[in-house]
Amino acid sequence: MNKKRLNFFPRFLLHFVIIVVSVVWITPSLGLFISSFRTRDMVISSGWWAVFGRVFDFSQFTLDNYTQVITASGMGRAFINSLMITIPSTIITVVVAAFAAYAFARMEFPGRQILFVLVVGLLVVPIQMTLIPILRIYNTLGLAGTFHGIWLAHAGYGLPLGIFLLRNFFSALPRDIFESAFLDGASYHTAFFRLALPLSVPVLASLVIFQFLWVWNDLLVALIYLGGTEQVAPVTLRLSSLVNSMGQNWHLLTAAAFVSMILPLIVFFSLQRYFVRGILAGSVKG
């Protein structure tokens, strides 16, 4: 209805505004992407938009920047490290959160209400409040600079949201299916593994994506608990030190940045639906 009501001019204006906004939003990333395939001399002598003048001249593009950042600049190693950090962190968080969320949603125990309110409160605690005490303990235990240490730390920081998200989902599942399962003699464990978990695959997927992106993109936690050593540094940490050491070598910096973003971008484009669902469920609704 409303589309018909608008006459030509506002309609044209609407499209114009939307296209301008889209161009503004996409241009910075596009510039990075294009520059990462240009040679050093090209990047220095002209803006990346110059490629549009001769799009079909493929000789102006090169993969050398990537070869160099992946090998010499250590982005390849960092990529592996990021995987080594992100995958276990994500699994630990989601598994631990699922058990706790189920207890909060479907089991009776004293202090249930107050403990859950505590979890909701912990959702917003700044990580900065925890850095010094934990780093000290890590230094004593020899966990600083190790993957084990950072897996647990990420689990700690990811749990409040994980528990919150899953608990809300579990408690919204219809009561009847649990009651009839119990009448058929199912234990709490059977109900958890055979009913609650299979029914929550979409929300579990959202949580996995959330936690994966959060850990992959994290800088602060890695900076504090892993330090700058190249053996363990993830892509974010490596990239941020390249920003300092490479200065104006934009052909390399852009390639390094793209290496750090490729996996999140793939996850994002292929699983955007779940990501959006997670965001919608994660915001405390009004």
Place this chain on the structure above:
Amino acid sequence: MNKEKILKKKVDMWPWAYLAPALLILGFFLVYPIINTIYLSLLDAKSEIFVGLSNYIFAFTRKPMLIAFRNNLLWLVFFTLFTVSLGLIFAVIFDRVRYESVVKSIIFLPMAISFVGAGVIWKFVYSYRPAGVAQIGVLNAILSNFKNFEPVGWLVNKGTNNFALIFVGIWIWVGFCMVILSASYKGIPKELIEASRVDGANEMQVFWRIIIPMMKPTIAVVATTMIINVLKVFDIVYVMTNGQFDTEVIANRMYKEMFQFHNFGRASAIAVILLLVIIPMMIVNVRRFRRQERS
């Protein structure tokens, strides 16, 4: 029903078994450190001597800290205002075109990118070179088409740098706001909007008198989330300027006190201040959650 009760009695300890890993991790990584950091904030740099509130006095009187507070305030106002309002406007206008999902993906895309990656992207956009040489940063290149062009050092110039950084934050987070607000907007009954149009309301009136009031609760949620985010802003500043040229923010200052100056008392005090400013948001969240549970 009876059987369920009996079952519950028998498995009394099981809830705790399910909760134990989570409670241990939360206790170790969040609850204990919070208490410990509050205590450390009352001790000296090496956490040996009790110094009362002097770390807090430092935080509220020294110039670098005051600049950080001012900048966090700038972030708080402009970041929150623009992420929420642009998110709302995008949600409403994109709803009217057929290629909605495409433009939404474009706006939402930066959410997948790390702040460090975004930092590199925008440092490149903002890069500047002396006048007379080809500008390779998009922003200066656009400006160079105008007369009397002087290249602007966006991240160095004290009049522009904080806003240049804040815009990077907006670029990342608008998509998040848009997604939530768009879901809420689509939840408004279309008959309601149609009816008010039939009654002679123009688009502006529909927006201010129907859409905004209907979406108020969601707008509040999004704004709270943005405020919590912006108070903790760290990565963007750390990567792009590291607080130089008066762009310092509280979280980056805390990192410096901790790692560069090894002053754990001051670093802890700064962290506590950060927590204190976030606590009102925490209360809002808990209250909202309780209300939601009751209904």
